[in-house]
Amino acid sequence: MGQTTNRRVILHVDMNSFYASVEMAYDPSLKGKPLAIAGNVEERKGIIVTCSYEARSKGVKTTMPLWQAKKLCPELIIKKPNFDRYRSASRAMFDLLREFTDRVEPVSIDEGYVDFSEFDGAKPLEMAKSIQERLLDELLLPCSIGIAPNKFLAKMASNMKKPLGISILRKRDLPLKLWPLLANEMHGIGEKTAEKLRTININTIFDVAHADSVKLKALLGINGERLKERANGIDEREVDPDSIYDFKSIGNSSTLSKNTTSESEINEVLHKLARSVSIRMKRKDVLASKIFITIRYGNLKTITRSKKLENPIDEEADIYTVARQMFYSHWEEDPIRLLGITGQELIEKNDAIKQLDLFSFEKDAKDEPLLSVIDKINSKYGNQLIKRGVKGEKKQDISSGTSFNKDFLRE
Structure with missing residues (x-):
């Protein structure tokens, strides 16, 4: 193993429809079926918390009332959340990631960053495929992985193909893959911030990347400068275990x-x-x-x-x-x-x-x-x-x- 000084290889591992996937791993008979995790299952006013991709293909969405989801998908299977089960699966997931390197930073129950920069000559795509295959084979859990030179781009890349996607996003890819997207599709920009940006005619990530820094700072404070840096592919944050x-x-x-x-x-x-x-x-x-x-x-x-x-x-x-x-x-x-x-x-x-x-x-x-x-x-x-x-x-x-x-x- 050698050490490099400049080349950074960051992976963002993002589990697909995690709660539903854990339930399918626990009960294989659910696999391939439309499944939803929901609160207040016994009540008509219950809300969908998350759902499988099979359910999504029928039009079921997060925050949708149960009655509406069942109308769209009469065969929908509804389950209550089992948080102990999800925490256990999360621990197993991160333990597996740490078998590759100790440079793993959990950021939530179902996603984290992995830093392979220290491995000289590492082949990121092959390592990502190995992680994805092992998570699926050993834990029965699907994931999408983004590969990039920094955390922001890795996070954006992992969203590009779901489920079971692996996407690479380099700075040279920004004009084609990132900049055409709407501003609210950028990590760090919610609809409220996007509304503010529209008031100064910023509608896409390209607009954010090329915005006037003074106007951005006046509108959003220091966060405006940070967003412009991110939109230009700049993110110096380290993966911190x-x-x-x-x-x-x-x-x-x-x-x-x-x-x-x-x-x-x-x-x-x-x-x-x-x-x-x-x-x-x-x-x-x-x-x-x-x-x-x-x-x-x-x-x-x-x-x-x-x-x-x-x-x-x-x-x-x-x-x-x-x-x-x-x-x-x-x-x-x-x-x-x-x-x-x-x-x-x-x-x-x-x-x-x-x-x-x-x-x-x-x-x-x-x-x-x-x-x-x-x-x-x-x-x-x-x-x-x-x-x-x-x-x-x-x-x-x-x-x-x-x-x-x-x-x-x-x-």
């Missing part, structure tokens, strides 16, 4: 002028703290997937509590609601001296794909701001990305709560 340990936080605390047991005063302080944390998070374009509170009593006894969230948040009202519920669950009704709220395990809003849990799925599907998310999860329910922040100590126990949605690696 340790990103599972990464975390960031934004918090604020307030010492009260005097000890109090007044619920109205306590609620007012929690409101102010939630507002402060929300403003700072929005300034940095991040979302919190964990809320941490501090309660200090008049006798200086201090307790802290944290709550892992199903879906990341940045809105003042959401932060306040979670913090208030936590406070009143743990308050011993003694006089309070200090309160604190911290948003932890932050992820960049631009890269976050919301986990649509079964309780919020139907409500979220109706929310306009999530339309771009819904478009992105046709086959990827439960999928989300994490951005690296401040490196935590590697000795941190994964099972104690790690970066956003990395709990799929828990034992």
Whole structure:
């Protein structure tokens, strides 16, 4: 094995219709049949979470009501999600990838990056085929793989052919393969951002790549510059196997002028703290997937509590609601001296794909701001990305709560 300095070979391995595929691997009689995973299976108002390609060929789509899906495909098989099963399959998938190299970065339950740059003379296409074949033969799980010189292009390439596709995307391929696509087909651009871009006549990825940098920054802040770089095939991010340990936080605390047991005063302080944390998070374009509170009593006894969230948040009202519920669950009704709220395990809003849990799925599907998310999860329910922040100590126990949605690696 030799070392190279310039040549980068990054693979993005993206499992196809993961939840449905895991169910088919568990019960082979389902293979080749139209299958959907859905919440509220017993209710008419249930929503499709993900579905097999056989179901998609009949017109069944993610977020579609069950009654409508069954009308399109009367023979549709409906199953409830089995998250333990999916986590187990995910661990097996990443264990297999690590047999090729330790340079593996999980980014969600069903996708990750693999870096083969260190292998001098490696044949990326052959390695990708070997990974794809082994995942299918040993775990009965299909995947698509993108091969590129960086993470962004690899991610874009893996979307080009599904299921069971392998696509190569090099910088010289941009004019033909990438630039003609609509802007909202670019990783990192949701429908909301695409709407903003249309206001300055940016409609395609070509337009993003050739946009005026000053106008982009004025419209989207620093994210505008990043998107232009990506559209030109520039992405220096490393594949980081340790990103599972990464975390960031934004918090604020307030010492009260005097000890109090007044619920109205306590609620007012929690409101102010939630507002402060929300403003700072929005300034940095991040979302919190964990809320941490501090309660200090008049006798200086201090307790802290944290709550892992199903879906990341940045809105003042959401932060306040979670913090208030936590406070009143743990308050011993003694006089309070200090309160604190911290948003932890932050992820960049631009890269976050919301986990649509079964309780919020139907409500979220109706929310306009999530339309771009819904478009992105046709086959990827439960999928989300994490951005690296401040490196935590590697000795941190994964099972104690790690970066956003990395709990799929828990034992």
